Structure formats: structure tokens, C-alpha cells
Amino acid sequence: MAKLDLSKAKYAKLKKFIDENQGETCGLMPVLHQAQEIFGCIPIEVQKFISEELNVSVAEIYGVVTFYSRFSTEPVGEYVIGVCLGTACYVKGAQKIIDDIGSKLNIKPEQTTKDGKFTLTATRCIGACGLAPVITINDDVYGRLTPDQIPEILSKYTDELEGE
Numbered sequence: 001m002a003k004l005d006l007s008k009a010k011y012a013k014l015k016k017f018i019d020e021n022q023g024e025t026c027g028l029m030p031v032l033h034q035a036q037e038i039f040g041c042i043p044i045e046v047q048k049f050i051s052e053e054l055n056v057s058v059a060e061i062y063g064v065v066t067f068y069s070r071f072s073t074e075p076v077g078e079y080v081i082g083v084c085l086g087t088a089c090y091v092k093g094a095q096k097i098i099d100d101i102g103s104k105l106n107i108k109p110e111q112t113t114k115d116g117k118f119t120l121t122a123t124r125c126i127g128a129c130g131l132a133p134v135i136t137i138n139d140d141v142y143g144r145l146t147p148d149q150i151p152e153i154l155s156k157y158t159d160e161l162e163g164e
């Protein structure tokens with residue numbers, strides 16, 4: 001799993017954002033976006049902090065964090081691989097794709113590789129059924145996938161990381 005860093009400096013950064021935007025558009029969503037960016041996820045500790053700062057219940061914050069897929073409560077990898085398991089993708093072999101990616105990375109769906117590079121997750125239909133089966137890696141979309149393309153696609157991201 002990717003490392004979780006809840007340092008004081010990160011809390012201070014979030015507090016600064018809240019203070020600077022107070023009284024303007026500082027609703028819950030912008031603060032959650034900021035928290036996700038700063039911490040890489042929004043665990044319960046951070047939800048409690050936001051709850052006190054904004055005077056919003058933890059239950060409400062938890063509801064929002066778990067509803068939107070862009071927020072996560074646990075650290076995710078540098079690259080999030082979303083495999084669509086919607087109907088169109090499923091009938092075109094998405095299960096085999098997710099299984100193959102999982103065995104190549106040695107993780108199960110909803111897990112992150114030990115080096116923190118990849119998180120594998122199953123998604124619902126992303127509206128690109130004409131390209132089924134479809135996967136996303138962060139903002140990149142790959143369609144009409146066959147399992148033999150997986151190693152090459154993944155190597156693009158590992159090479160990118162190694163070259164940094």
C-alpha cells in the first residue's frame with residue numbers, strides 16, 4: 001500500500017486553504033478536493049479535522065467521501081488502473097483483463113502494489129461502451145483491449161516512473 005503521510009505540515013496546508021477561503025466559496029467539496037490532493041486520500045483523521053474546521057458532521061463528510069470515486073479513504077498508488085466491469089465491457093472479457101492485470105501486478109482489485117505505483121480498481125460503465133473492454137490509467141483511456149496488450153501498456157508507466 002502507498003504510504004500515508006499525515007504530517008503537521010500537511011494539516012497546516014489544509015488549514016491555510018480553509019482560512020483563506022472562509023466566507024467565500026469554502027463549501028465542503030473544495031475542501032475535500034484540497035485534502036485529497038494534499039494527503040493523497042481522506043482518511044478518518046482528516047475527516048475529523050475537516051469536520052471541526054467547517055462544523056460539518058463526520059457522518060456527512062464520510063458520506064460524501066465514499067460516494068465520489070475521485071475521493072478515497074486509503075492511500076492510492078501513483079497510477080490508478082480502473083477496469084470497467086460494466087455490462088458491455090464484461091461481455092467482451094473485462095473479467096479476464098482485471099484478473100490478468102492483478103496477477104501481473106500481484107494484487108487483487110482494490111489493492112495497491114507494495115511500491116505504491118499502481119492501484120487496481122473495478123469501475124462501473126464509464127460511457128465508452130463502443131470501445132469495450134475499456135480500462136483507464138489516471139486520465140488515459142485504453143479501449144478494445146486484449147489481454148496480450150497489458151504488459152506493454154503497464155510498461156509505459158513503469159518506464160515513465162523509472163525515467164523520472
Ligand code: FES
Binds near residue numbers: 126128
Ligand atoms: S460498460 Fe464499460 S464503458 Fe460502458
